[in-house]
Structure formats: C-alpha cells, structure tokens
Amino acid sequence: MKTYDDLVGDGGSDIIGQVTQLGAKLRSRLDKIKHKVALMSGKGGVGKSSITANIASCLSDRGYKVGILDADLNGPSICHLLGVGNNKLIKKDEGIEPGLGHQGIKIMSMDMLLKSADTPVMWTEEANATAVWVSTMESTAIRELLADTNWGDLDYLLIDMPPGSDRIDNIRSLIPELAGAVEITIPSMLSQHIVTKSITKNHKMGVPIIGLVENMATYVCPHCEKEGKLFEGEDVQKLSERKKIPYIGKIPFDTRVSQSKSGQLFYTEFKDSVTGKAIAETVENIEKFIKK
Amino acid sequence: MKFLCIPCDVKMEVQVEGIMPEEKQNLTMKFKCKKCGHMIAMLTNNFETEFVSKLGVEMGGATDVSKAPMAAVSSSLAQAKEELKSKNPEDDLIWTEEAEQRIKKVPFFVRGMAKKTVINFAIEKGATTIDAKLMDEVREKVGM
Numbered sequence: 001m002k003t004y005d006d007l008v009g010d011g012g013s014d015i016i017g018q019v020t021q022l023g024a025k026l027r028s029r030l031d032k033i034k035h036k037v038a039l040m041s042g043k044g045g046v047g048k049s050s051i052t053a054n055i056a057s058c059l060s061d062r063g064y065k066v067g068i069l070d071a072d073l074n075g076p077s078i079c080h081l082l083g084v085g086n087n088k089l090i091k092k093d094e095g096i097e098p099g100l101g102h103q104g105i106k107i108m109s110m111d112m113l114l115k116s117a118d119t120p121v122m123w124t125e126e127a128n129a130t131a132v133w134v135s136t137m138e139s140t141a142i143r144e145l146l147a148d149t150n151w152g153d154l155d156y157l158l159i160d161m162p163p164g165s166d167r168i169d170n171i172r173s174l175i176p177e178l179a180g181a182v183e184i185t186i187p188s189m190l191s192q193h194i195v196t197k198s199i200t201k202n203h204k205m206g207v208p209i210i211g212l213v214e215n216m217a218t219y220v221c222p223h224c225e226k227e228g229k230l231f232e233g234e235d236v237q238k239l240s241e242r243k244k245i246p247y248i249g250k251i252p253f254d255t256r257v258s259q260s261k262s263g264q265l266f267y268t269e270f271k272d273s274v275t276g277k278a279i280a281e282t283v284e285n286i287e288k289f290i291k292k
Numbered sequence: 293m294k295f296l297c298i299p300c301d302v303k304m305e306v307q308v309e310g311i312m313p314e315e316k317q318n319l320t321m322k323f324k325c326k327k328c329g330h331m332i333a334m335l336t337n338n339f340e341t342e343f344v345s346k347l348g349v350e351m352g353g354a355t356d357v358s359k360a361p362m363a364a365v366s367s368s369l370a371q372a373k374e375e376l377k378s379k380n381p382e383d384d385l386i387w388t389e390e391a392e393q394r395i396k397k398v399p400f401f402v403r404g405m406a407k408k409t410v411i412n413f414a415i416e417k418g419a420t421t422i423d424a425k426l427m428d429e430v431r432e433k434v435g436m
C-alpha cells in the first residue's frame with residue numbers, strides 16, 4: 001500500500017501551495033517596511049494607543065514614513081486618534097488602501113472595515129459562536145490586515161497591541177523580524193504586576209524588548225508645568241532593573257493629551273511641553289535600539 | 293491530508309463540484325477514486341474545521357473568494373462595509389437575506405466552493421434569485 005510520500009500533491013486543494021502564496025504575499029508587503037515595532041502592555045488602560053499615536057507623530061516629525069497597524073481588533077482606537085473617519089474604503093486588486101491619518105500616517109484598523117462607527121467586531125451574530133472560532137478569526141484578521149494593506153514603503157510600522165500578552169505569539173509568527181516590543185506601564189502596583197508577566201513572556205519567547213515606558217509617571221500642570229505624583233506605586237525604574245530591560249521613557253500625564261480632538265495629536269501641538277519632550281526622548285531611545 | 297483508495301492503491305481526489313457543506317462549522321467533503329469511482333466522505337466537527345480554517349486556505353484550491361483582499365475578514369464579519377465585498381459576474385444573482393446568512397455560516401475555507409455550487413445550480417436551473425429553498429434543493433441534489 002502506498003504511503004503519504006508516495007502520493008504526489010494533496011487531495012486536490014493544494015494547501016501547501018496556498019499557504020506558500022499567502023506567506024509570499026505577506027513577505028512582499030513586509031519587505032518594504034524597514035522596522036516593525038510592537039507597543040504593548042499586559043494591562044489595559046495604560047495609554048498604549050495614545051502613546052503609539054504620539055510616538056508615530058514624533059517619528060513622522062523626524063522625517064520617517066510611518067504606519068500603524070491597530071492590532072486591538074475589538075477595541076480599535078487608532079482611527080479616532082488620528083482622525084480617520086468611517087470613510088469609503090478604496091479597494092484595489094492588490095490590496096486595500098490604508099487610511100491616511102494626521103501627518104500622513106498610514107493606518108489599518110478594524111474600524112475602517114466596519115459598516116459604521118458604532119458597529120462592533122462580530123464574526124457571527126450567532127449567540128452560540130464558539131470562543132475557538134472567534135480566536136481563529138482574530139488570527140486570520142491580523143494576517144489579512146498586515147498582508148492585504150497597501151502599506152507601500154515605510155520606515156516604521158508601529159503595532160498597537162490589545163491589552164494582554166496573548167496576541168504577541170500571533171504577531172511574532174507573522175513578523176519574525178519584529179525589531180522588538182515596547183512595554184508600557186503606569187506606576188500603579190497592579191499595572192506593574194501585570195506588565196511583569198508580559199515582559200517575562202517576551203523574554204521566554206525571545207521577543208526583543210526595546211524597553212519599558214512609564215506612562216502617567218507624574219501629573220504635569222499644563223499652565224505652570226509643575227509636576228506632582230499621580231499614582232502611588234513602586235518605582236518603575238526598579239522594575240526595569242529587575243527585569244533587565246532598558247527604562248526608555250518617563251511620560252507625565254498632561255490633561256491636554258486626553259483633550260485632543262480626533263485627528264489632533266498632542267505631540268504635534270505641544271512638542272515643547274514637558275510631556276512632549278518626554279515622548280521625544282522615548283522615540284530617541286527607540287531609534288538608538290533600532291540602530292544598534 | 294491525503295486519502296488512499298486501498299483496492300486501487302491510488303490517491304482519492306477532493307470533489308470540488310457539488311460540495312455543499314453543513315453550516316455551523318461542521319463539514320462534509322467528498323473524495324473520489326479516479327480509477328474505480330468509489331467515493332468516501334470526510335466528516336469533521338467544528339473544532340477540526342476551525343483548526344483548518346486558521347490556515348486561511350480553501351479546500352479544493354484557491355478561488356476568487358480567497359484571492360480578494362481581506363477575503364476572510366470581509367466574508368466573515370457580521371457587519372462589514374459594502375465595498376469590501378467581492379464583485380463577480382454572477383453578482384447579478386440576487387441572494388435573499390436568509391440565503392446570505394446561510395452561506396456566511398459555511399466555514400470560510402469551503403465557502404468559495406459552496407457558493408460556486410449554489411450559483412452553478414441556480415444558473416443551470418435558470419433561477420435569478422438564490423433563496424433558502426434553492427439552497428435546500430442543492431443540498432438534496434449533492435447528497436449532503
């Protein structure tokens with residue numbers, strides 16, 4: 001009786017050929033992007049998307065071509081932050097045109113694919129859809145958002161990760177050349193506790209960690225620029241020392257960050273503020289890591 | 293996965309035409325021995341089906357459905373933008389809401405084949421509208 005290897009091809013689906021084609025499509029897209037950086041945190045609500053958008057703004061200000069992949073499928077916020085509305089999608093044979101946000105930053109987000117701004121991401125409207133199915137679709141969606149977007153030539157693609165550390169497995173397998181991950185925490189004990197897990201996981205998986213950013217490190221008065229404590233917690237620098245990763249940014253909370261209207265980024269308006277300078281310093285540290 | 297016809301000792305081939313998988317992620321696929329014509333059916337449960345669908349491929353070979361940008365996302369999202377949907381010559385056929393919902397429940401990686409089967413059946417029959425009744429007829433015809 002013949003064995004597996006004796007039978008040429010497969011059952012007629014050419015699965016290997018299809019997988020190879022999908023991989024080649026993704027590769028051709030990624031090869032035009034110099035540096036891919038994931039911005040993540042185990043914890044939600046630490047300002048990942050806001051930091052991502054402002055880092056993108058700062059990079060763009062320095063002359064880089066920047067794109068953002070909003071990998072937070074269920075809580076996308078990049079479109080809102082960079083002022084990309086629920087416009088008509090431009091679909092070409094070779095892919096979907098990315099949204100053009102503030103400063104020409106290219107964006108792809110689930111928000112761009114949904115019928116209206118208040119439409120949730122649901123893969124089926126059946127109440128008994130299995131969690132496995134949803135998880136499968138999410139992985140497929142990330143691959144398509146990366147591979148089917150006409151990113152063109154980019155210097156940086158920032159990946160705004162969802163809360164938690166589970167999606168990094170997915171991103172790492174799609175982008176093996178990922179330059180690294182920026183971990184973001186706030187000073188609270190709870191946030192640091194959860195971010196520690198994310199850092200440990202990245203160490204174990206061999207994902208390079210660019211460094212730790214302390215967001216909302218202090219409160220800075222927008223009028224007199226005096227700083228004060230916002231959260232009680234362990235010194236975040238100690239966490240970076242303990243986990244042996246660079247401490248690359250201490251970003252104060254400025255109320256003007258949250259007051260920015262859709263499409264107006266804090267960094268472009270207030271780059272000379274204490275918080276603006278802290279964002280710039282973080283970007284310098286990311287650049288140093290990349291150039292190493 | 294490959295299937296072997298033991299008496300003939302030859303590979304069985306997936307039957308692209310005539311596939312009409314079950315909805316709700318359970319799947320039935322037919323394989324045929326080219327030599328003796330013997331057919332078998334491979335039955336998978338929803339977990340097995342989901343595992344394959346993660347590859348983003350289509351059984352029976354890639355169709356225009358999977359070649360379109362954001363194919364899996366656009367065809368699987370409950371409420372995707374209209375412009376994401378693929379436009380094909382057979383788009384003149386009208387799908388009722390119920391028929392559209394039913395085809396959406398077919399796993400992505402066999403949806404292209406299932407759609408083709410339904411469309412071919414409708415064209416052959418001279419139907420201009422695809423509804424649930426016609427889909428039932430297809431299922432009855434292909435014996436799935």
